[in-house]
Amino acid sequence: KAxxxxxxxxxxxxxxxxVTLSCSPISGxxxxxxxxxxxxxxxxxxxxxxxxxxxxxxxxxxxxxxxQFSNSRSEMNVSTLELxxxxxxxxxxSSSGTIHNxxxxxxxxxxxxx
Amino acid sequence: xxEVEQNSGPLxxxxxxxxxxxxxxxxxxxxxxxxxxxxxxxxxxxxxSIYSNGDKEDGRFTAQLNKAxxxxxxxxxxxxxxDSATYLCAVNILIYNQGGKLIFGQGTELSVKP
Numbered sequence: 693k694a695x696x697x698x699x700x701x702x703x704x705x706x707x708x709x710x711v712t713l714s715c716s717p718i719s720g721x722x723x724x725x726x727x728x729x730x731x732x733x734x735x736x737x738x739x740x741x742x743x744x745x746x747x748x749x750x751x752x753x754x755x756x757x758x759x760q761f762s763n764s765r766s767e768m769n770v771s772t773l774e775l776x777x778x779x780x781x782x783x784x785x786s787s788s789g790t791i792h793n794x795x796x797x798x799x800x801x802x803x804x805x806x
Numbered sequence: 807x808x809e810v811e812q813n814s815g816p817l818x819x820x821x822x823x824x825x826x827x828x829x830x831x832x833x834x835x836x837x838x839x840x841x842x843x844x845x846x847x848x849x850x851x852x853x854x855s856i857y858s859n860g861d862k863e864d865g866r867f868t869a870q871l872n873k874a875x876x877x878x879x880x881x882x883x884x885x886x887x888x889d890s891a892t893y894l895c896a897v898n899i900l901i902y903n904q905g906g907k908l909i910f911g912q913g914t915e916l917s918v919k920p
Contacts, residue, residue: 725907735850735894735910748907782849784908792838792857793898793906797849 696798717785724766812911825882829895838898
């Protein structure tokens, strides 16, 4: 099975711009979660999508949003970028068939905000 | 108190030794616990999942879970230089019995010296 894929792998933006990141989960996985990883805060949960609905949400401002399509692919959008949004954004997929929520990560998108 | 805490690193062990990584968590109802390995510049890779009290062995890796003490650990036997990485402990926080979100510790950096 192919793993989780994310595009683009690297992105450079300037403050105030917006960005859209894409994630394709493992075939058959219906749950997609997004995380932000920074040296200072570590790995932090952004949100989870399941069956095209946001099921869970972390403590991030409304500038961070996402969506999921009928084929389970997901996109994450960050509007009005700030310098502090520079991070590695990781997508993880899960079959979500049990309560255990075993997640597999994609390679990530490294976002740099100048 | 942080939700998931790991012993601070870096942890340095000689090649062939046992590396012991520890993690405590605060959510008493959590049922799913994971260890991820993250090489520098890469995304986290799932190496162990554990759901029941006791030990779970997979090759050179043994995960140990004690729900009463809210403690989970990872032992790496016969450590190799290729095991040098950051090890992340993750706990699934169930939300309304639907999937949930993974909460990560800050990670322990392991260095295996030849």
